[in-house]
Amino acid sequence: MTKKSYFISIFPEIFETALRIGITKKALINKIVDFETINPISFLKDKERLDDVPFGGGPGMLMKANPLVDAIDFCKAKAEKKTKVIYVSPQGKLFDQSLSKELANEKELIFLCGRYEGIDNRVLDSRVDLEISLGNFVLSGGELAALAIHDSICRHYEGFLGDQKSLVEETFVNNLLEYPQFTKPRQSEYGKVPEVLLSGDHKKISNWRKKQALGKTFLNRRDLIERSKLKSEDIEILEEFLSELGYDSDRIIDLLNEIR
Numbered sequence: 001m002t003k004k005s006y007f008i009s010i011f012p013e014i015f016e017t018a019l020r021i022g023i024t025k026k027a028l029i030n031k032i033v034d035f036e037t038i039n040p041i042s043f044l045k046d047k048e049r050l051d052d053v054p055f056g057g058g059p060g061m062l063m064k065a066n067p068l069v070d071a072i073d074f075c076k077a078k079a080e081k082k083t084k085v086i087y088v089s090p091q092g093k094l095f096d097q098s099l100s101k102e103l104a105n106e107k108e109l110i111f112l113c114g115r116y117e118g119i120d121n122r123v124l125d126s127r128v129d130l131e132i133s134l135g136n137f138v139l140s141g142g143e144l145a146a147l148a149i150h151d152s153i154c155r156h157y158e159g160f161l162g163d164q165k166s167l168v169e170e171t172f173v174n175n176l177l178e179y180p181q182f183t184k185p186r187q188s189e190y191g192k193v194p195e196v197l198l199s200g201d202h203k204k205i206s207n208w209r210k211k212q213a214l215g216k217t218f219l220n221r222r223d224l225i226e227r228s229k230l231k232s233e234d235i236e237i238l239e240e241f242l243s244e245l246g247y248d249s250d251r252i253i254d255l256l257n258e259i260r
């Protein structure tokens with residue numbers, strides 16, 4: 001079953017360029033995904049402008065409601081009835097891996113990309129189902145956010161990835177970052193591949209990976225560690241990780257107390 005996305009944007013060429021390469025190009029050829037770009041400018045009448053100044057004053061211009069609503073309705077008429085309209089915006093719910101997985105269940109999605117200072121709020125009130133943010137920063141337009149969100153959703157589609165198992169061990173699964181990985185050569189000017197990965201001992205390899213994943217998550221993303229209830233054996237593994245990194249035992253106790 002092909003999954004289709006509609007991108008409403010005044011810069012459709014961004015999607016044409018970004019999606020017709022690499023793994024998405026392959027998925028388009030194999031009909032796993034499909035996409036269509038819709039330029040709201042084509043819904044303007046005569047010499048009407050797409051943007052105008054905000055009522056009440058303030059800097060910049062806003063995208064007017066009617067061309068955006070017309071563009072959305074055009075997509076909705078083509079798509080299945082219950083298709084969700086997503087407005088990508090810094091004011092939306094923060095996008096994450098679980099929302100990505102949830103949205104991958106939808107057969108079709110409509111992405112609305114803002115520009116300038118954003119859009120007339122009546123579009124949100126009357127047509128938008130979900131407002132989603134890529135992160136706590138402001139972009140100049142919604143295109144890169146929509147592409148990033150779409151790319152992440154695609155990874156969940158059956159047949160999109162070369163090996164579906166990639167999804168199981170990936171970063172953010174179980175609130176952990178992925179373990180470090182290495183490929184050929186075994187030894188180079190940049191260092192050696194950890195001995196354990198060459199051992200062929202699957203149990204040892206999986207223990208090592210668990211330790212590295214826990215350790216990296218602890219160092220870089222304490223917020224994820226705090227969310228995932230660690231078992232006492234995980235704490236022991238972390239202790240080992242930190243001691244191998246050269247932390248002294250008092251420091252390790254202090255650090256681990258912060259997450260207990």
Ligand code: SAH
Pocket residue numbers: 087088089090091112113114115116117118119132133134135136137138139140141142143145
């Ligand atoms: N004045 C607005 C920001 C407008 S940025 C405000 O203060 O909220 C212009 C457009 O870029 C927005 O309409 C939105 O579609 C997009 N955009 C900016 N930051 C984004 C983010 N973090 N996530 C998703 N879309 C974003």
